[in-house]
Amino acid sequence: MAASAAADEVEVDGRTVRLSSPDRVIFPRPGYTKRDVFEYYLAVGDGIMRALRRRPTTLQRFPQGIEGEMFFQKRIATRGVPPWVETATIRFPSGRSADELCPADLAHVAWAAQMGTVVFHPWPVRSADTDAPDELRIDLDPQPGLDFGDVVQVAGLVREVADEIGATAWPKTSGGRGIHVYLRIEPRWSFVEVRRAAIAFAREVERRRPELVTTAWWKEQRGDRVFIDYNQMARDRTIACAYSLRANARATVSAPVAWDELPDVEPDDFDLRTVPARFAKIGDPHAGIDDTPFDITPLLEWSERDERNGEGDMPYPPDHPKMAGEPKRVQPSRDRDRKKD
Secondary structure (H helix, E strand, C coil), X not given: CCCCCCCEEEEECCEEEEECCCCCEEECCCCEEHHHHHHHHHHCHHHHHHHHCCCCEEEEECCCCCCCCCEEECCCCCCCCCCCCCEXXXXXXXXXXXXXXXXXXXXXXXXXXXXXXXXXXXXXXXXXXXXXXXXXXXXXXXXXXXXXXXXXXXHHHHHHHHHXXXXXXXXXXXXXXXXXXXXXXXXXXXXXXXXXXHHHHHHHHHHHCCCCEECCCCHHHCCCCEEECHHHHCCCCCCCCCCCECCCCCCXXXXXXXXXXXXXXXXXXXXXXXXXXXXXXXXXCCCCHHHCCECCHHHHHHHHHXXXXXXXXXXXCCCCCCCCCCCCCCCHHHCHHHHHC
8 A cells, every 4th residue: 555645734824734644535536635625625715715604514524535434523622623723602403512613714624624524514604693594595406307407497486586585596506416595694583484484485486386396395295396495494404515525426516606607507517626717717606695685574474474374384304303383294195194184
């Protein structure tokens, strides 16, 4: 076995970050190494910091590469961590808490990459108030049989609804077959309220193309439609951030795009090699995302209207405690009461 290259020391935002085992292969098929991952995140630094700054962040780590052991790190240890690494305390639905990495500068991202982090999963909150989301995330998840073009159609509907309520919508590829659309919002509502706003938004999109869009939580009810995963706004649910690599054989990136280019792109256009060059050429399509926070009051009013019309809350994720007003968390085909009716 060839000996690993000596560790490097790299200056990042005035911090010294140690890069050990830089030649370790992280993505075997293209042969991308730990150094490649490290340098990728430096190359898109302004963009990923726009997505991560002051956000508690779960790290998806692959110390031996994407074909080795993987784990999600939600707690930053106090030993062996540089003294400048900042954390923020987040609270899980169970009531337990954790101190997660909270990037204050690009050195935090570089340090995480040194620790084998491939994917960054930030919470939709800032450290100033970890109970008040400032980002409403719309996750468009195509069901089997659909292609990326179908998801692009639904993203267009999302933009249409956002425009009608005066919100600015920011799309990005998921790094897989889906699309994420973000709305920056004023951080003065709870997770429960923002999730209800997301449900109301998703239902409005579904009404416009019910043959193409679904909000059905249970897979057996979705059919060959694009599922809008409203539970991505439940507490402790996270999405790979803008400019995060994804842990797949192609080393794709969750890449911000402009609305006018979305119909002409494919997810595989964006990977560890292509995105830095794109970023250097055109900058960040999400550069203005923090300039237009949205007041979700119209969506909460839609939620109240829907509830009056018999469309109340929807099931939470299975590991979430039972919530007030939540319907039965039972798959329809296994619901004995439903069968009796």
